[in-house]
Every structure is written in C-alpha cells, then in structure tokens.
Amino acid sequence: MVRFPSMDDKCAVLHLSRLQLDDLNLDHLTDSKRQQIQQLHLTYNRLLLLPTSVCFLSNLEYLDISSNALTVIPDYIMRLTNLKTVVAKNNLLDESSFPKEFERMQVETLNLSGNRFGEIPVQFLKMTTLQSLSLGGNRLKNIPAEIKNLTSLELLYLGGNLISFIPPEVANLTSLRYLVLCDNRIQSIPPQLNKLHSLLSLSLHNNLLTFLPREILSLVHLQELSLRGNPLVVRFIKDMTYDPPSLMELAGRTIKSQNLPFSSCDLPSNLNHYLNLASECPNPKCAGVYFDSCVRHIKFVDFCGKYRLPLMHYLCSPQCSSPCSSNPQSDAESEDENSVPADRLQRVLLG
Amino acid sequence: MEQTELVKPDTLEDLIQTLHKLFESDSVNVEEVQSIMESYDSKPHEWMKYATFDQYRYTRNLVDEGNGKFNLMILCWGEGHGSSIHDHTDSHCFLKLLQGQLKETLFDWPDHKLQAGMLQKSQQVLLENQCAYINDSLGLHRVENVSHTETAVSLHLYSPPFQTCRTFDQRTGHHNSVKMTFWSKFGERTPYRSTASQVPVL
Numbered sequence: 001m002v003r004f005p006s007m008d009d010k011c012a013v014l015h016l017s018r019l020q021l022d023d024l025n026l027d028h029l030t031d032s033k034r035q036q037i038q039q040l041h042l043t044y045n046r047l048l049l050l051p052t053s054v055c056f057l058s059n060l061e062y063l064d065i066s067s068n069a070l071t072v073i074p075d076y077i078m079r080l081t082n083l084k085t086v087v088a089k090n091n092l093l094d095e096s097s098f099p100k101e102f103e104r105m106q107v108e109t110l111n112l113s114g115n116r117f118g119e120i121p122v123q124f125l126k127m128t129t130l131q132s133l134s135l136g137g138n139r140l141k142n143i144p145a146e147i148k149n150l151t152s153l154e155l156l157y158l159g160g161n162l163i164s165f166i167p168p169e170v171a172n173l174t175s176l177r178y179l180v181l182c183d184n185r186i187q188s189i190p191p192q193l194n195k196l197h198s199l200l201s202l203s204l205h206n207n208l209l210t211f212l213p214r215e216i217l218s219l220v221h222l223q224e225l226s227l228r229g230n231p232l233v234v235r236f237i238k239d240m241t242y243d244p245p246s247l248m249e250l251a252g253r254t255i256k257s258q259n260l261p262f263s264s265c266d267l268p269s270n271l272n273h274y275l276n277l278a279s280e281c282p283n284p285k286c287a288g289v290y291f292d293s294c295v296r297h298i299k300f301v302d303f304c305g306k307y308r309l310p311l312m313h314y315l316c317s318p319q320c321s322s323p324c325s326s327n328p329q330s331d332a333e334s335e336d337e338n339s340v341p342a343d344r345l346q347r348v349l350l351g
Numbered sequence: 352m353e354q355t356e357l358v359k360p361d362t363l364e365d366l367i368q369t370l371h372k373l374f375e376s377d378s379v380n381v382e383e384v385q386s387i388m389e390s391y392d393s394k395p396h397e398w399m400k401y402a403t404f405d406q407y408r409y410t411r412n413l414v415d416e417g418n419g420k421f422n423l424m425i426l427c428w429g430e431g432h433g434s435s436i437h438d439h440t441d442s443h444c445f446l447k448l449l450q451g452q453l454k455e456t457l458f459d460w461p462d463h464k465l466q467a468g469m470l471q472k473s474q475q476v477l478l479e480n481q482c483a484y485i486n487d488s489l490g491l492h493r494v495e496n497v498s499h500t501e502t503a504v505s506l507h508l509y510s511p512p513f514q515t516c517r518t519f520d521q522r523t524g525h526h527n528s529v530k531m532t533f534w535s536k537f538g539e540r541t542p543y544r545s546t547a548s549q550v551p552v553l
Contacts, residue, residue, distance in 0.1 A: 066500075089500045090500055113430070113499050113500040114499065114500035134430075136430060136431070136499030136500065137498075137499035137500055155406070157430070157431075157499070159430070159431050159499050160431075160499040178406055178407060180430075180431055182431050183431075183497075183499070200407060201406070201407035201408075203431055205431075205433070223407070224407050224408055226433070228433070228493075228521060232522060
C-alpha cells in the first residue's frame with residue numbers, strides 16, 4: 001500500500017501544503033480546472049476553518065487538511081458529493097465539530113487521529129459505507145455498542161486513547177481486517193471477538209491484559225498479534241477465587257444435567273427464565289452447565305512452538321478437568337490438542 | 352589506517368558511494384560511519400522508490416549490498432508498528448531516521464539462570480536525520496514507531512550483512528532464531544513465502 005499521493009495525473013492533484021496559508025482563494029481557477037481536481041493537500045498550514053473555495057471543487061474525492069488548527073468542519077463540506085477520503089489529523093476537532101448529518105456524505109475513509117475526540121460522534125456510527133476509521137491519539141473513553149452499525153469497516157484504528165472496555169458488539173464488524181487497540185487501558189478481550197472472521201492483524205500492545213480468551217484460537221486468518229507491554233501471567237495462578245454456587249444454581253444444574261422434565265406452567269416465570277440461561281461447560285468431556293458460578297481457568301498454549309500464551313476459559317467447577325491433562329493444577333501444562341499450528345499466527349509479538 | 356577524504360554527502364547516491372569507500376578495508380570506524388550517515392540530509396524524492404508501506408507491519412527494503420561488506424536498507428513503519436527485542440548477530444548496526452521518529456528501547460542480555468523478565472535499560476527517541484548505533488556487546492534493543500498519526504522511515508546499515516537474528520520474549524527472556532526477509536530489493540517487490548517456523552522480523 002503506497003502512502004505517497006498519486007502523481008499519475010498532475011492536473012488532478014493540487015498540492016498546497018506547508019505554505020503558511022490561513023485562507024485559500026481558488027477564484028482564479030476556471031470552472032473546468034476546478035472540476036478536474038480530485039485530490040487536495042492542504043497540510044501544515046494555518047487554517048482555522050475549511051476554506052469555502054474548497055467546496056467548489058465538485059469532483060474532489062480526497063481531502064487532506066491535517067496539521068492545521070481546525071476546530072470545526074462546516075456544513076458546506078457536504079457540497080463535495082464525490083468526497084470519499086477525509087484526512088484531518090493533528091487538528092483541534094472533537095465530537096461536536098462535524099456536520100449533524102455527515103453520514104449522508106458516504107465517505108469511505110476517515111482519518112482523525114491526533115485530535116480531541118472524547119467520544120465517537122453519533123453521525124460516524126451511522127456511516128454504514130465507512131471502510132476505514134482512524135481515531136488514534138484522541139481521548140476516547142469507550143467504544144459505543146453502536147459501532148456494530150459500521151458493517152463495511154475494514155480498518156479500525158483506536159490506538160492511544162483511554163479505552164478500558166471492548167464491547168462485544170465489535171464482533172459485528174465481520175469485514176474488519178485490521179483492529180488497532182494498542183496504548184489503551186483494556187483489561188480483557190471479549191470472547192466474541194472470535195467472530196471477526198476477516199481479521200488479519202490485531203494490535204493490543206501496551207494495555208492491561210493478564211490473559212486472553214481461549215476463543216482467540218479460532219481467528220484462523222490472524223497473521224499479526226501484538227501483545228507486548230501487557231502484564232500477561234507467565235505462571236499458572238494456583239489460587240483462583242471461586243464463589244461456591246448458590247442453592248438455586250445447584251438445583252438448576254441438576255435439572256439441566258439430569259434432563260429432568262418440566263413444563264413452563266410448573267414454575268414461576270422467573271425460574272423458567274433462569275433455567276434458560278444455563279451455559280454449557282466449554283470442556284467437551286463435561287456435560288455440565290453453569291449459571292452464575294464458574295471458575296476461571298487459565299491454560300498456557302503454545303503458539304507456533306515459540307510462545308506460551310495464557311488463554312482463559314470458564315469451567316463449571318474447579319473439579320472439571322481438561323481432557324488433556326491429568327492434573328489441571330499442573331504448572332508445566334501445555335495443551336497439545338489446542339496448540340496453534342506453526343503456519344498460523346506467524347508473528348506474535350510478545351516481547 | 353587509510354585516511355579518507357570525507358565530504359558531506361549531498362545525495363543518497365553520494366552517501367552510498369562514501370559508504371563503499373569507508374567499508375573497503377576490513378576495519379570499521381564506527382564514529383566515522385555514524386557521522387557520515389548523520390550528515391546526509393534526508394531528501395524524500397531520493398528514497399521514495401524504496402519506501403513502500405504495509406498496513407499491518409513494518410517493511411524492509413534493500414537499497415544496496417555494499418560489495419558484500421554491508422547491507423543498506425530502508426524500513427517503513429506505519430503508525431504503531433514496532434519490532435521485537437532483537438540482537439544483531441555479531442554485526443554493526445547503524446540506524447538513521449529519514450522521516451518521522453522512532454523510539455529505541457535498550458535491554459541487557461537476559462540472564463538465563465534467573466529466568467526472569469527483561470527490564471529496559473534506557474530509552475531514546477530518535478529524531479529526523481539522527482543516527483544511532485548498536486552491536487551485541489552494547490546489548491539488545493526494540494525499535495518502535497509510537498506515533499498514532501505519523502509514519503516513519505529509517506535507513507539501516509548492517510556490517511557484515513546477516514540473514515538471521517534472535518528475538519526475545521520480554522516476559523521470560525526466552526529467545527528464538529528468526530530469518531529476516533525483504534519486502535523489496537532495489538525498488539522491486541520481492542514476496543516471501545514463509546515456511547512453518549520462520550517469522551519475518553527486523
């Protein structure tokens with residue numbers, strides 16, 4: 001992927017970067033010349049506002065206004081009906097800066113890294129044709145569940161923010177190939193992330209992860225995984241806190257695992273609802289279920305014969321043992337059945 | 352030792368020719384090489400043809416083979432891209448920034464008896480046109496583009512050339528040998544089909 005702007009047709013690309021511009025007047029251009037311009041570079045100037053004359057470049061597809069002093073993107077940008085890529089890095093933009101109906105523009109690539117976004121603007125979460133969204137180096141405190149609407153998204157760059165939680169709705173982004181969450185405050189990865197079938201690269205370095213969900217093993221296309229700078233456990237933690245199950249849970253487990261027959265009129269609705277919440281124990285040899293009470297179990301899995309990663313899954317009880325080991329408390333355990341073959345996960349950056 | 356008349360290299364081609372002269376003999380004057388590399392003022396139009404970025408990881412692009420005495424290459428780092436902790440297989444390593452910035456974190460060799468993690472020794476941010484130097488006796492390092500908004504481009508010289516190095520797991524000090532691959536050579540893309548145990552890395 002070449003990053004330098006296309007030089008194929010000089011007339012279609014207008015370079016006006018590093019000219020100390022605080023405004024721009026394109027009145028001297030003929031109409032035909034204005035219609036020729038497809039790319040406009042206005043980086044490293046002194047613009048406080050998007051110049052109005054930009055909006056007469058009716059065929060503009062690519063606009064780069066990075067490294068200026070923009071606080072707002074005015075409504076008149078919506079006149080650029082052919083605009084597909086907007087790059088406005090290193091400005092002073094925040095969640096109130098964009099037009100209220102920006103989603104009507106059908107922009108495909110939006111790079112707003114290095115601004116002052118405290119949250120993802122509501123309009124962005126309606127951009128169903130958006131393919132690439134970069135909000136690195138902002139002040140985002142969370143990822144809203146509405147992110148699931150961005151079903152065309154292939155690249156999501158959220159590195160360098162204040163994010164502590166990844167909503168499971170991220171799993172809806174089935175076109176996602178590159179997910180960057182490095183340099184945040186993330187403590188856990190939702191297991192639903194294994195539904196990101198298209199994911200090729202996952203960047204998680206410099207967070208607060210102590211283990212990963214076992215489900216990460218099913219990301220079959222994943223080639224790059226960065227995990228450095230996380231407090232990943234290296235030794236099996238023997239003291240796992242375990243809250244014993246309640247009487248209601250024990251009764252529910254017995255009903256489900258013994259397949260005791262009952263009909264919905266036998267029980268009050270709250271208990272019917274409860275019994276439907278039973279989760280199967282992930283241990284394939286165990287037919288057990290659990291409701292609220294389970295134990296977190298960490299196994300170290302060999303990746304490509306090189307790295308041992310702590311992967312976590314829930315078991316229904318501390319007595320529920322893995323099919324592979326005789327002693328689930330063993331320190332030296334690795335799970336050959338589930339070790340990742342060497343041709344997958346080619347580049348796991350642990351340290 | 353020969354005295355070389357050294358003029359500040361104006362162009363990348365000048366720099367390459369000067370480096371050929373400096374590496375003619377078998378001994379390397381580290382300060383001289385570092386100074387010459389630093390004195391070349393980076394001009395993007397001179398190295399653009401070698402600078403191809405990959406979305407997911409940094410690329411290594413061979414520029415010159417130094418008559419077998421050294422490898423000169425350009426590395427392109429996207430936002431957030433970084434390397435493993437690695438050694439330099441008994442070779443000299445010079446690293447000059449052509450565009451953007453890179454963070455270099457230095458580590459001591461891990462003590463295998465202790466089986467402990469590796470603590471960083473020091474860190475520095477390399478600015479445009481600066482040139483850093485490292486070899487195995489000085490320790491190990493990790494190089495990263497920590498910017499979320501800017502890409503980085505660096506010029507690396509390794510003498511003698513090497514094709515494998517060791518990468519280290521910071522948590523345990525364990526290391527693996529890896530084969531190093533090129534994204535392109537002399538401006539031409541050179542795809543690498545990796546086999547089972549080989550992981551492309553710096």
